[in-house]
Amino acid sequence: MSLMDTPIPKPPDPALNPAAYLKSIHSVRERSKLVMEKASSNSLNHFDVNMDMFQNTANYVVSIIRRDFADDYQSIPPHGRWQHFDVGGRPRVDQLLQSWLSTVDAQERARRVIDLFTVSVLLDAGAGNKWSYRSKESGKAYRRSEGLAVASLEMFKTGAFSSDPGAPHRVDKDGLKKITLKLLERGMQVSEDNPMAGLEGRAGLLMRLSDAMANTKLFGSDGRPGNMIDYLLSHPTTKAASVPIVSLPTLWEVLTDGLAPIWPASRTQINGVSIGDAWPCSSMPRSPPAQPWENIVPFHKLTQWLCYSLMVPMTKLLNIQFAGSELLTGLPEYRNGGLLIDTGLLTLKVADMERGIVAYKHNAELTGQPSMEVIPMFEAADDVIVEWRALTVGFLDMLLDAVNQRLRLTGENRLSLAQMLEAGSWKGGREIAEVLRTQGRSLRAGYFEELDAVHESEEEHSFDKNRDSAYPHSETPLPGVNMDARKRKKKVLLMGKSGSGKSSMRSVIFSNFVAKDVRRLGATIDVEYSHAKFMGNLTLNLWDCGGQDAFMDSYVSAQRSNIFSDVAVLIYVFDIESREVDRDLDTYSTIIRALHQYSPSAYVFCLIHKMDLIQLEHKEHLYLERAQLVKERSEGFDLETFASSIWDESLYKAWAGIVHKLIPNLAVIERFLHAFAKAIKAEEIVLLERSTFLTVTSVVNNTKPLPKHKAPISNSPPSDSPTNESTPEDDSNPNFDRHERISNILKTYKHTVARNTSNTPASAGFVLLKLQTAQFNLFLSRFTDNTYVFVVVPPGEAAFNCAVLNTLLARESFEGVTSAK
Structure with missing residues (x-):
């Protein structure tokens, strides 16, 4: 049949x-x-x-x-x-x-x-x-x-x-x-x-x-x-x-x-x-x-x-x-x-x-x-x-x-x-x-x-x-919706030509990748969205925009108002090894004009990326030269540039500097940390975002808050260049890039622990990490739901235990500071 x-x-x-x-x-x-x-x-x-x-x-x-x-x-x-x-x-x-x-x-x-x-x-x-x-x-x-x-x-x-x-x-x-x-x-x-x-x-x-x-x-x-x-x-x-x-x-x-x-x-x-x-x-x-x-x-x-x-x-x-x-x-x-x-x-x-x-x-x-x-x-x-x-x-x-x-x-x-x-x-x-x-x-x-x-x-x-x-059934706003909270959501455009390394750096910073894993990533198709929360009341809406020519043309034409409206930050990535520098700069100029039309008050950061591929003796010259060319095309925006690589701490320096610009109540947070450092006799306190380990801010006791992230390196050589020197405010610590190194080390250590305990990197975390030496003691502790605090105190068991206990007691007060309007 x-x-x-x-x-x-x-x-x-x-x-x-x-x-x-x-x-x-x-x-x-x-x-x-x-x-x-x-x-x-x-x-x-x-x-x-x-x-x-x-x-x-x-x-x-x-x-x-x-x-x-x-x-x-x-x-x-x-x-x-x-x-x-x-x-x-x-x-x-x-x-x-x-x-x-x-x-x-x-x-x-x-x-x-x-x-x-x-x-x-x-x-x-x-x-x-x-x-x-x-x-x-x-x-x-x-x-x-x-x-x-x-x-x-x-x-x-x-x-x-x-x-x-x-x-x-x-x-x-x-x-x-x-x-x-x-x-x-x-x-x-x-x-x-x-x-x-x-x-x-x-x-x-x-x-x-x-x-x-x-x-x-x-x-x-x-x-x-x-x-x-x-x-x-x-x-x-x-x-x-x-x-x-x-x-x-x-x-x-x-x-x-x-x-x-x-x-x-x-x-x-x-x-x-x-x-x-x-x-x-x-x-x-x-x-x-x-x-x-x-x-x-x-x-x-x-x-x-x-x-x-x-x-x-x-x-x-x-x-x-x-x-x-x-x-x-x-x-x-x-x-x-x-x-x-x-x-x-x-x-x-x-x-x-x-x-x-x-x-x-x-x-x-x-x-x-x-x-x-x-x-x-x-x-x-x-x-x-x-x-x-x-x-x-x-x-x-x-x-x-x-x-x-x-x-x-x-x-x-x-x-x-x-x-x-x-x-x-x-x-x-x-x-x-x-x-x-x-x-x-x-x-x-x-x-x-x-x-x-x-x-x-x-x-x-x-x-x-x-x-x-x-689901909202009426035309009136729902009870409890805080419009101030909406303002703390910052739209961040991540742009650059295809292959420049945008998605790789985003994956390392925000998605618990290690550098060697990003080789598996494919090209970004159109726009990929993600969210990153900082300090409890700041959310970054990340728009990772594909860099293929067809997509870039669409961004400045058919999608122009959608892409460039309400932008808080544009992060534009240049590949230092690109053989089409003039074309890259022309594309950047087109993007800048669209941004100026719809979001003239946006911050603009440019990352000169893949600096690890340049020989050490040429890094500073090439970086400064490329940064100057980009600045000339920025048409009125107050541009900040960073040298970066996914293979060292320079990536953390760049992103920490960017995030630092956006954190609400930063002055209040720093005053709290400064008073707290004095109270527990800490030599230095570094506040780190929990999932990314980016440095939010830092204070050194008896000095004003360190300016290194408040004024991120602009037109400066990469972190391993010999021309970088400690500033007078750096309390004579020769390790000027110590915060970025700390971020890199801690995140790598977390990955290692997760891998050896059959956990995912995202689910792994620190309760308390401590190191005691004859010269100093330090510990890393969970501070709030979104932060870790890294504290350096003088040597001595009593001072160390007292600092740890006081840190635990200060959590509730600090939560109030970070969530304040």
């Missing part, structure tokens, strides 16, 4: 069982068609439709497919998780299969792969813009869906989800029970410097998956996701021939019913039955006079993504064919949906645009929320989002026909919807978003980093238990 001859079960009758109907795969396309009918007459509630632009949308998708696959369209894989595992051209799934003994039969191989894919897909929701995963096998770092795929695969290979040490490459109910937040945090490399959105929710989801696996009918006595293969092959609707044919609704039923225990209760219910990712929509028939269920549009996005992903290995490994796979729809998420907006096919109506911008502004006032780019923002259940998603389902069907027509593919050669999603709309939507917007999305739903994670809020991932209460 062929696929075409295989009967497909009809959906439940909505008149008799509306909840079962809305949970069925049949309902997704059928209900979305009602919204598309309104689109055809341009009578939608929230979007204007310009069908003249449909041809452009189709042509763009075709251009992406032709670019990547030329005429070999049949090689396009169906949309699914498999490709995410193979990121970077490394065939990780094939390598996994090859690692198993030849005695492992095909069905067990398929079970293991389904085990892996199920867990990986369930973990696949927005991890946030700050998170990445560095593969333990390749050393390369990956973000987003691909990073989550590689992370889950490497956890799977260690037996993280198996209860049987002798069979680590599997997932079972008892293995899932041992999942803890700490284990997942370690497996996903989550740390203070590498935070992941929704980590706790992911851990809870896997724990609940253990409960779902107790269904022995579907998942066997050992409770493995992969055992669904046995259930499917033995199902009465499966046609057992030389090529097994499974009915798609049967697989759908396994996923919707079998995994029901893992989903939180849905807000959308019919007769008390949760129906998952399905939402009321004003473009649907109104109730009354229609029945209550008739105004609901179902999407079931995550279940569809799981279906697409699991079908691929079943077909590849067991040659299982699926009858009715055409029932699956395009995935209604922000990459596919954003494509429709970014190509001009859909335009948000003015009233909704204004409402979304108000919501964005309110959200930007929340502590910790990104406020770099203005994007209209709505709750996941907002009628705008529901209408947009329904339109996405309908227009993807139309695009499939148009794409096949333009590619002149007919009959069996036609692309399937899954192939077009993989090679065209999903990929094209991501690419056009990255060109048009720094955050890569057209609208935002809720406050999640990834729109599809919010859309999974019911049937799918409800990772934030407090989503409803955290």
Whole structure:
């Protein structure tokens, strides 16, 4: 029997069982068609439709497919998780299969792969813009869906989800029970410097998956996701021939019913039955006079993504064919949906645009929320989002026909919807978003980093238990939002030509890299965002801007106001070994003009980088020469320059000088430290930021605060140049660069301790480090949540113990100083 001859079960009758109907795969396309009918007459509630632009949308998708696959369209894989595992051209799934003994039969191989894919897909929701995963096998770092795929695969290979040490490459109910937040945090490399959105929710989801696996009918006595293969092959609707044919609704039923225990209760219910990712929509028939269920549009996005992903290995490994796979729809998420907006096919109506911008502004006032780019923002259940998603389902069907027509593919050669999603709309939507917007999305739903994670809020991932209460529902500012705190968030642009070393220095200072590790970093694509907190009330919003010519041109043209507005600091990096000095300076001049237009009061720092590559006798001359050229192009800005290298303490000197300019209440902090130094008879106190070990400030007893960071070295030779000399205020200490050396030594020591104690560098820290000699005593102690204090006192056991005790007692007072407005 062929696929075409295989009967497909009809959906439940909505008149008799509306909840079962809305949970069925049949309902997704059928209900979305009602919204598309309104689109055809341009009578939608929230979007204007310009069908003249449909041809452009189709042509763009075709251009992406032709670019990547030329005429070999049949090689396009169906949309699914498999490709995410193979990121970077490394065939990780094939390598996994090859690692198993030849005695492992095909069905067990398929079970293991389904085990892996199920867990990986369930973990696949927005991890946030700050998170990445560095593969333990390749050393390369990956973000987003691909990073989550590689992370889950490497956890799977260690037996993280198996209860049987002798069979680590599997997932079972008892293995899932041992999942803890700490284990997942370690497996996903989550740390203070590498935070992941929704980590706790992911851990809870896997724990609940253990409960779902107790269904022995579907998942066997050992409770493995992969055992669904046995259930499917033995199902009465499966046609057992030389090529097994499974009915798609049967697989759908396994996923919707079998995994029901893992989903939180849905807000959308019919007769008390949760129906998952399905939402009321004003473009649907109104109730009354229609029945209550008739105004609901179902999407079931995550279940569809799981279906697409699991079908691929079943077909590849067991040659299982699926009858009715055409029932699956395009995935209604922000990459596919954003494509429709970014190509001009859909335009948000003015009233909704204004409402979304108000919501964005309110959200930007929340502590910790990104406020770099203005994007209209709505709750996941907002009628705008529901209408947009329904339109996405309908227009993807139309695009499939148009794409096949333009590619002149007919009959069996036609692309399937899954192939077009993989090679065209999903990929094209991501690419056009990255060109048009720094955050890569057209609208935002809720406050999640990834729109599809919010859309999974019911049937799918409800990772934030407090989503409803955290989203601002009114136009008034939320209680407790401190506008002064917002002012302490400083936007810092890190710019320079590609290969100049921007990302390397950022990774060393802020991401717990050591210098030798930065060789693994790839080029920055467009803008990468990160945040660094200092002193409890200063947050640096770091914008690491890719230096390729196309991106630099975009920054000063299409993205000009977005990039250069509200900038506190521009850090521009020059490669001392560049062979295109004049061109580099011309680019810098263009950047400076844009900065002057939008942020004329910004501080400008230039780092003449990679000084370690210059011979010692030439360093000073080359540095001063290059610094002078840069100064001449700075057009009125009060420029400060630094010589730097990731291989010595000069990098800490440069960044400490930069941060020093931005710290609020610095004079108050220094007065406190000076009084404290006198009180405990300390010879010197150095205040260090906890995660970076950058020097915040320092005082020497009986002198004024040292000026070395208050007035960072400008147009000065690198730190190992013989022309550097101690200033009179340096209390005759010949080690003029001792603070930077201390920073470098302490951070390196922390890395070493972490490596030898199986901790991550971010999680390792000092409680108390002390050194006692005949000439002096010193100790390093945690001072506040964000600082360490490094104290040098005269020799003597009593004086030392007294200083340590008083430091502990002074913590609360110092917290008050640093958090003062």
